[in-house]
């Protein structure tokens with residue numbers, strides 16, 4: 001009889017489990033420790049698509065003005081200003097100097113404003129972002145953990161840290177984040193194939209997809225297969 005051991009640890013309000021010894025520390029969301037940050041954990045949501053599709057959607061700005069109209073974007077402000085993507089020293093990718101005009105992109109935002117974003121993905125199925133209104137009200141940090149159930153079904157865990165927000169109760173912050181996640185879910189579920197193609201010739205990419213392209217290359221480079229077209233063939 002073979003005994004399987006696992007390690008479990010609570011971090012960021014989520015219980016993480018690893019069969020065997022963890023290869024990495026649970027240190028990918030340091031923003032959770034920022035003093036004055038209020039943590040909101042959404043109830044996990046089932047998304048009928050692959051985990052890499054869920055992550056890629058989280059890293060994408062180009063859909064804001066079409067999927068999150070009136071919150072994260074508007075048709076009249078659909079342009080994604082150019083940004084840069086860099087490899088971070090201990091593995092992973094970061095998109096920097098991202099900006100997007102949003103009518104109500106932060107809880108309690110008083111009118112449309114340009115919002116600054118930084119995105120990070122590390123490890124492959126966990127992505128984080130920091131967003132802040134240009135000129136400075138408290139930042140919003142979000143971590144998305146895409147937990148695979150099958151190659152084409154994912155449980156999305158979303159944790160947000162709201163800095164210096166004393167005007168909204170927890171339910172209002174929860175509802176703000178959940179509304180956006182609920183708008184994303186049918187869009188991700190409609191993408192085909194559900195497993196992410198890592199061959200860049202399969203889908204059309206534009207300049208605003210710089211992070212998506214880098215993400216697909218990064219997965220391919222490390223031979224990551226789960227939830228990808230290549231992985232589904234194995």
Ligand SMILES: [Fe+2]
Nearest residue numbers: 057063067184
């Ligand atoms: Fe979205």
